[in-house]
Amino acid sequence: MGDDPKILTAAELLEAAAVPSEAIDLPGLGTVYVRGLTAGEAGKVGQMHNANQADRLAASMACWCLQDAGGQPMFQPTQVAELMAWRNDLVQPIVDAVLRLSGLEGGPDAALAAAQGN
Numbered sequence: 001m002g003d004d005p006k007i008l009t010a011a012e013l014l015e016a017a018a019v020p021s022e023a024i025d026l027p028g029l030g031t032v033y034v035r036g037l038t039a040g041e042a043g044k045v046g047q048m049h050n051a052n053q054a055d056r057l058a059a060s061m062a063c064w065c066l067q068d069a070g071g072q073p074m075f076q077p078t079q080v081a082e083l084m085a086w087r088n089d090l091v092q093p094i095v096d097a098v099l100r101l102s103g104l105e106g107g108p109d110a111a112l113a114a115a116q117g118n
Contacts, residue, residue, distance in 0.1 A: 020036050020101045022101065025093075034067070034101065035067055035098075036065070037061070037065065037102040056084065057095075058094075059080045059091065061094070062095065064077075
């Protein structure tokens, strides 16, 4: 019969679809935990980029994806404006890690294309 393709179970698919996370170092400050974007968040990133809301993009990604050691969000969506006031050299390594963990190294344009199924 040859090699039949493996048919995944729902449990296997859910496990494989878990959003990756990792610890990253913020030079001079310490370590934080960052996770990748969910599919819904990646779509929001693309929409925000397309709607010229670039000023909110980095802060939104940091807000959504920074986690404490237990995997819980560090910030609430209502705190995006506070994160927009952070130094860029603090936010950029977080955003870079989020995009890499999400398979979107191409940045917001890649997120928009992914959201549109391209």
